[in-house]
Amino acid sequence: MAKTGVKTVKVPLAGNDAAAHAMKQVNPDVVAAYPITPQTELMQAFAQFVADGEVDTELITTESEHSAMSACVGAAAAGARTMTATSANGFALMWEVLYIAASLRLPITMAVVNRALSGPINIHCDHSDSMGARDAGWMQMYAENPQEAYDLWLIAIKAAENHDVLLPAMVMYDGFIISHTMEVVEILPDEAVKEYVGPYKPAYAMLLDEKPFTVGPLDFHDYYFEHKRQEIEGTEHAPAALAEAAAEYAKISGRHYGPLESYRADDADVVMVALGSTAGTARYVVDVLREQGKAAGLMKLRTFRPFPNAEVAGALGNAKCVVVCDRVASFGAFGSPTFMEVRSALYEVPERPLVINYVYGLGGRDTGPDLLEQAFAEGFRVAETGEIKQHVGYLGVR
Amino acid sequence: MEKKKGWKEIPLGGLITEAGNAAEYETGSWRTFKPVLDQEACNNCLICWIFCPDTSIVVEDEEMVGFDYVHCKGCGICAAECPKKAIEMVLEQEE
Structure with missing residues (x-):
């Protein structure tokens, strides 16, 4: 039991399993993903949860990461709480869609299991993948261990979905060093996580809103700049939203996470x-x-x-x-x-x-x-x- | 000229919140070649109407009567598809 009085369990989990556990407890509407080392075990574990009926998630197994992130954008625009994960070259293949997700203000969250970008081809950890996308408009948080991978993903969801922010967020953890290393992780009860993230309230939802609207139309020199300024404003609200989400998380977990x-x-x-x-x-x-x-x-x-x-x-x-x-x-x-x-x-x-x-x-x-x-x-x-x-x-x- | 809105006054994320707004976008100025109808040759099969990607074929009482030049981009699909060769693409300046 955590000091907060919430009944937690301590289990040995590798980073990927800890992250999969966070996903399971969030029970997102849609996950679209493609496997890549060292992320594979995360999505494999989550796919097992789907197969076993432990979540209600629509799992879309796409043919590439470009398609995975595109499916995430479509799902999020439709009004679904959406999650995914990737590494390295798969992340690079998502590149153009990362910017689109952020500019459409879709609070998709993603685990990036850090791996060196090719070339030469390599499967092990460095931060060249996520660091390259530091200007894509996503929030970025780096976890030190499996516990943080679990905790930060939950916090990221709450901050991303804050209507003052409405930006996607990625949580990074080091490939193999964290993703494949087992440590004791304190897991919150399902109910506590469910209550923490709360029901998803999209800012707009193509499938739910009664009035039709257009998503992603052409935007030239007349309004593109204004839309980017809006996006910057969302980023400027992110620190307060992250602090608020972290403070609320500390109340149930006893763990405090600042920037x-x-x-x-x-x-x-x-x-x-x-x-x-x-x-x-x-x-x-x-x-x-x-x-x-x-x-x-x-x-x-x-x-x-x-x-x-x-x-x-x-x-x-x-x-x-x-x-x-x-x-x-x-x-x-x-x-x-x-x-x-x-x-x-x-x-x-x-x-x-x-x-x-x-x-x-x-x-x-x-x-x-x-x-x-x-x-x-x-x-x-x-x-x-x-x-x-x-x-x-x-x-x-x- | 219409005063353009600032970033605080526009919908989130580039959404267009009014439906049916494509008609407001006058794409006719993109045209290099314009379609011209030979009314004599036309048998009103309306294949041009089916193929036109910009709904720029004007039909009245099931008859092809001309083009919506405010929106026609001059792609020439109507002329290519017309079985009666009743549509000619003419360079704008030469018309």
């Missing part, structure tokens, strides 16, 4: 920024360094879109050096996406810290404590000398 989470960072000279499973490794390294008397800290970034600019500046503003870890390369850019965002967030901080970037773990390259210690060591050198030798480094590459 970021600081660990021993308040008095730290060097703070590492990490997303996803690497945050867990970084937390361990912070403890090791603290035992050695080094003022190290961690800021785990959970919400990447909308980017929590003010919170990041507040959390990192007192550090001497910030070490940003990115599991993605942004070719031709000055550093990778998290680095660019964090560095920009710190621009107006009175005594802004020096910021360095480490690209790590591409294609699933294992990133253990030793590598993060290396990154911290460079952070402490920068903090002490005030001199950056190299803004962007590469951890663990030969």
